[in-house]
Amino acid sequence: MWMRSALAYRASFLMMAFGNFAANALDFVAIMLMFSRIDALGGFSLPEVAFLYGTSGVSLGLADLLLGSIEGLGRRVRDGTLDVLLLRPAPVFAQVAADRFALRRLGRLTQALLVLGWSLPHLPVEWTVGRVLMVPLMAVCGTAIFAAVFTAGAAFQFWAQDAAEVQNSFTYGGHAMLQYPPTVFAKELVRGVTFLVPLAFVNWLPALRLLGRPDPLGLPGWVDFMGPVVAALMCTGAGLAWRLGLRAYRSTGS
């Protein structure tokens, strides 16, 4: 239904799809402009940065495609329209996630896949079966981690109804960070996204392993493979937060 409503204004839909594609391409254009003046950023070459960009973008793109609409929860809590969803015989979570499903979000995913595809043959990596399999595994775990962040952010909005932007700083801000090599950032910041909000498991740690580089925190090697465990833990935590939030929900007073 949301797809048909989007297509009603055709010119706008086309511009929207293009805009979404371009919005993400813009980040990469900035990176390419930087590399027009330099050969390496934080010791990483353009294909290596493109690999980080692609893996982070694919993960966020998939999570956004699945759950991105959940951002709108704060508005629904504010204006009381969440009550309608509570009355329907389907899980509220699924309804909020499917709300205003936007096909245009494919723009981000497509663009990230293109960059990732370009980077792979240019990487200085000897591809073995295990290493090839690591790439889709990264995407799956990364998607789960971003999906957990989306869900936890939405759960937070049951209390702080007007704070959708805080969620953006973790999802889009995290994505912006993961596009660049960890060597660029201060150690405290890297520690923050490793231990506090473990976004480093989306691509940094497995990518460093794949590229044969030491990680700036000097963690033991097995940590690089903890992505699936971290993703599972985060999803469980986010699920619990969502249930708590939903239970704490009181409808608007108006």
Added chain:
Amino acid sequence: MWYAAVAAGSFRRYATYRIATVAGVFTNTVFGFIVAFTYIALWDERPHLGGYDQAQALAFVWTGQALLACTGLMGSGGLEELQERIRTGDIAVDLYRPADLQLWWLAADLGRAALQLVARGVVPMAVGALAFPLALPGDALTWGCFLLSVLLGVLVSFTLRYLVALASFWLLDGTGLALISGLACMFFSGMVLPLRVFPGALGEVAQLLPWAAVLQVPADALVGARSGGALLRGLVFQAGWAVALLALGRLVQSAATRKVVVHGG
């Protein structure tokens, strides 16, 4: 006098969104940190890139974050409401009012921008100045010129967003156009990368486009990349675009109101 009341009302209106403002400040600060670190890596690799030293480049980053909401850099900035009123036909009521449509929305936008400058500008800038060595001016005159330049930047940004909103008279749903125009503004204002860092002709052309008036010129005025005659030229450049685009907005507005067929009879 009305328009002053509209501006004051708009200022107060945006002041009521307290949690949203705090959330916005948080986001601007987080992004400020991320971009600042990438710029440090970039300027480590190429010192004096684009004619900035590292402290100037870092001051540029935080100026961008501080002005993001104020100048409506990502598009929208309240004018999506005008766009929506055109789509739904409520615009007919506005056209009946004994006030000029363009001046009304300009006043509202100036009120919004003033609040956003204070509410979402000061804190990220202060955090940035505490965490990084920024090249910020010590004299009041430079800060004054910067604020004047910001005002002109807001004017140019308003005229661009107003034209996008008016396009809804023809497109009906203008969200796609608003998105693209917001992207153009992000890219060509220097928000993504300072325009002086752009390679060759692209950089030269970008510095002549109206978007350069929104961030590049005010930021250059603040970080000391423009002073004396260059600063004056920058202000004239901004004022020129503001006047030209205001006039164009007026022209499009009269064309739009002549052809308007309000939905729903």
